[in-house]
Amino acid sequence: MIFEPKLESGILIKRYKRFLADVSHPTLGEITVHCPNTGSMKNCWQPGWKVWLQKSDNPKRKYPYTWVLAQNDENDFIGINTHIANQLVFEGLINNKIGAFDNILKIEKEVKYGDENSRIDLLVTHNDQSKTYIEVKSVTLKLENNRELGAFPDAVTTRGQKHIRELIQCVELGHKAVLLFMVQHTGIKKVTVAKEIDPDYALLLKQAIDRGVKVLAYSAAISEDEIVLDQPLDFYL
Numbered sequence: 708m709i710f711e712p713k714l715e716s717g718i719l720i721k722r723y724k725r726f727l728a729d730v731s732h733p734t735l736g737e738i739t740v741h742c743p744n745t746g747s748m749k750n751c752w753q754p755g756w757k758v759w760l761q762k763s764d765n766p767k768r769k770y771p772y773t774w775v776l777a778q779n780d781e782n783d784f785i786g787i788n789t790h791i792a793n794q795l796v797f798e799g800l801i802n803n804k805i806g807a808f809d810n811i812l813k814i815e816k817e818v819k820y821g822d823e824n825s826r827i828d829l830l831v832t833h834n835d836q837s838k839t840y841i842e843v844k845s846v847t848l849k850l851e852n853n854r855e856l857g858a859f860p861d862a863v864t865t866r867g868q869k870h871i872r873e874l875i876q877c878v879e880l881g882h883k884a885v886l887l888f889m890v891q892h893t894g895i896k897k898v899t900v901a902k903e904i905d906p907d908y909a910l911l912l913k914q915a916i917d918r919g920v921k922v923l924a925y926s927a928a929i930s931e932d933e934i935v936l937d938q939p940l941d942f943y944l
Contacts (some may be wrong), residue, residue, distance in 0.1 A: 786891025792845035799936035821873035857895030
């Protein structure tokens with residue numbers, strides 16, 4: 708995914724009200740930008756970090772700029788927009804970059820499924836008409852006590868727990884189900900579940916794996932010019 712229009716750099720002043728951040732722009736001075744991430748963004752931002760912004764051409768927007776990337780003191784790039792994770796996986800499937808999937812006939816987005824009124828991120832129909840349900844989770848939390856270990860979730864997620872239950876049901880109905888952790892942090896080289904943050908999610912994930920839900924993790928190659936799905940990472944329960 709090439710960033711178009713091109714990103715512009717700035718220095719983060721603060722993030723607040725979940726959806727907003729103040730940034731020092733090199734030519735515009737201090738501006739308020741949209742933050743497309745409602746989560747905790749734990750360890751993903753600090754005042755003074757370099758950030759990368761994208762300007763919208765929509766004249767009706769109150770805040771023309773969107774915060775796309777952060778760059779920490781170690782020069783790791785961090786993807787702020789969680790929705791990009793789904794697009795990266797979609798592009799990875801289209802380009803045959805995810806080895807666990809073959810004989811793909813069709814890929815659908817946001818298809819309703821399950822008993823809890825959910826929408827699956829990606830539904831793959833194979834040539835033999837079998838189906839694989841893929842739930843994508845964006846990973847940006849880099850643990851402080853391990854330089855290369857990332858974890859999900861970064862806050863308690865009842866929505867994420869619901870998705871795991873839905874994936875278990877998919878397997879029980881005879882389909883394939885995959886939970887794919889899309890890592891949008893270039894400093895993360897392996898992934899685990901954040902048991903201390905959400906023990907219920909961790910327990911459900913173990914149950915899901917035991918019942919046949921497959922877990923994958925992939926890194927993203929990130930620069931100020933583009934972001935693309937890169938390579939598989941090890942996942943540790």
